[in-house]
Amino acid sequence: MDVLTTPAAMQDWSRAHRAEGRRVGVVPTMGALHHGHVALVDAVRRCADVTVVTIFVNPLQFNLDADFDSYPRPIDDDLDRCRDAGVDAVYAPTAAAMYPPGFQTHVEPGDLAERLEGPMRPGHFRGVVTVVAKLLAATRADVAAFGRKDFQQLAIIRRMVSDLDLDVEILGVPIVREHDGLAMSSRNARLTTPDRAAAVVVSQALGRAERSFRAGERDAGALRSTAVDHLSAEPRASVEYVEVVDADTLDPVTRVATPAHIAAAAWFGDVRLIDNVLLDEQ
Numbered sequence: 001m002d003v004l005t006t007p008a009a010m011q012d013w014s015r016a017h018r019a020e021g022r023r024v025g026v027v028p029t030m031g032a033l034h035h036g037h038v039a040l041v042d043a044v045r046r047c048a049d050v051t052v053v054t055i056f057v058n059p060l061q062f063n064l065d066a067d068f069d070s071y072p073r074p075i076d077d078d079l080d081r082c083r084d085a086g087v088d089a090v091y092a093p094t095a096a097a098m099y100p101p102g103f104q105t106h107v108e109p110g111d112l113a114e115r116l117e118g119p120m121r122p123g124h125f126r127g128v129v130t131v132v133a134k135l136l137a138a139t140r141a142d143v144a145a146f147g148r149k150d151f152q153q154l155a156i157i158r159r160m161v162s163d164l165d166l167d168v169e170i171l172g173v174p175i176v177r178e179h180d181g182l183a184m185s186s187r188n189a190r191l192t193t194p195d196r197a198a199a200v201v202v203s204q205a206l207g208r209a210e211r212s213f214r215a216g217e218r219d220a221g222a223l224r225s226t227a228v229d230h231l232s233a234e235p236r237a238s239v240e241y242v243e244v245v246d247a248d249t250l251d252p253v254t255r256v257a258t259p260a261h262i263a264a265a266a267w268f269g270d271v272r273l274i275d276n277v278l279l280d281e282q
């Protein structure tokens with residue numbers, strides 16, 4: 001497995017593979033890799049000839065310095081996990097290589113970035129799409145995978161790829177969960193033991209709303225209340241939002257007539273968790 005640390009080295013690597021007719025698949029991550037990331041690698045490997053995992057804790061997308069500073073960076077474990085998963089190259093640039101002095105160009109997302117996570121995390125999605133554009137360019141990706149855990153991010157990236165005519169296929173990969181239902185996240189490692197036990201309420205709350213939907217409930221307010229009631233009953237959880245939004249536009253809906261997501265964000269101590277479930281007739 002190759003490890004590359006500069007955009008130029010990454011581009012050379014991918015250019016050589018593409019010249020041999022190989023499709024380059026890319027999994028952008030911030031490291032602290034878990035089974036969710038491995039699912040993205042598996043998805044990419046099924047439709048690419050060589051697979052690159054990018055590991056970069058992107059300062060542009062963090063709202064709080066403390067969150068950026070405390071973000072886990074177990075690079076040796078991550079490299080082992082990539083090797084085990086059959087990854088061909090890891091692209092792990094430094095912040096200085098990504099944002100050298102004089103850097104000043106950003107990608108500006110539109111309305112999709114104003115919903116859900118947007119108001120809570122000003123500038124977050126601008127940072128995400130800027131770094132994803134750079135990572136896709138450096139890796140010369142033919143295909144790239146993103147998790148549905150961050151379904152808003154996935155929607156914004158699909159939009160960017162379409163709007164900017166980027167020649168890359170985007171895969172959306174289902175959420176990988178712990179045995180009790182908690183969506184896997186690099187941030188879960190920072191939960192205290194009691195908060196980790198309590199955090200299961202997030203997926204439980206969304207699961208209750210989903211069951212209610214399957215039983216015929218279509219009123220978004222009722223579905224939302226089902227989830228909020230369950231979350232609010234857990235004293236360790238501080239709920240930031242629970243929303244029911246259209247799956248395409250991410251606009252809030254009053255009735256679920258077309259595919260929608262019920263999405264939640266909640267704090268446990270100083271750890272912020274997000275999760276969502278697709279509400280679809282099929």
Ligand code: AMP
Nearest residue numbers: 029030031036146147149150175176184
């Ligand atoms: P991160 O390293 O947290 O920035 O995540 C990198 C990619 O992995 C993103 O596309 C995430 O949506 C995806 N991802 C993170 N956690 C999960 C999960 N539990 N299931 C599926 N994809 C995930």
